[in-house]
Amino acid sequence: MEGVAWAAHKYIMHGFGWGWHKSHHEDTEGIFEKNDLYAAVFSVLAIVLFAVASQGHPLIGAIAIGVTLYGAFYFIVHDGLVHQRWPFRNIPHRGYAKRLVQAHRLHHAVEGKDGCVSFGFLYAPPVEKLSAELRQRGTVAAEKRGRSASPVNKAPTIH
Numbered sequence: 090m091e092g093v094a095w096a097a098h099k100y101i102m103h104g105f106g107w108g109w110h111k112s113h114h115e116d117t118e119g120i121f122e123k124n125d126l127y128a129a130v131f132s133v134l135a136i137v138l139f140a141v142a143s144q145g146h147p148l149i150g151a152i153a154i155g156v157t158l159y160g161a162f163y164f165i166v167h168d169g170l171v172h173q174r175w176p177f178r179n180i181p182h183r184g185y186a187k188r189l190v191q192a193h194r195l196h197h198a199v200e201g202k203d204g205c206v207s208f209g210f211l212y213a214p215p216v217e218k219l220s221a222e223l224r225q226r227g228t229v230a231a232e233k234r235g236r237s238a239s240p241v242n243k244a245p246t247i248h
């Protein structure tokens with residue numbers, strides 16, 4: 090499922106499906122963002138798979154359970170922990186959980202749909218590796234801006 094999610098994120102959501110996913114890479118107001126429609130699509134997919142499985146296809150049932158579990162985990166960890174849509178008090182400071190959060194934060198370090206890293210979720214590469222990859226591409230939004238005005242001598246912006 091991680092492989093499927095990675096491919097869907099990289100080629101669909103950052104491809105022709107950017108229209109929905111864009112909302113997740115921008116600041117949005119309100120509780121819902123357009124990107125949540127993907128969760129709805131995956132839920133419907135899981136329901137269809139369960140329906141097929143009930144007709145005597147146990148293998149499809151196993152896939153349906155996999156999709157559902159992945160979706161639940163993603164909903165809790167990605168939406169809740171990483172993006173703070175749930176009132177989690179503690180941000181993990183060590184181990185795998187910390188790496189997972191950092192890796193996904195780096196996915197959001199790039200503005201726009203191209204040049205992003207870390208499309209997967211469960212498999213979180215070490216931060217150093219992702220940072221190096223980003224630096225090499227030079228696509229980090231903050232760095233891009235920094236090229237025209239360094240943050241040290243930049244006048245404070247009034248919003």
Ligand SMILES: [Zn+2]
Pocket residue numbers: 098102103110114196
């Ligand atoms: Zn994305």
Ligand SMILES: [Zn+2]
Pocket residue numbers: 113167171172193197
């Ligand atoms: Zn995210």
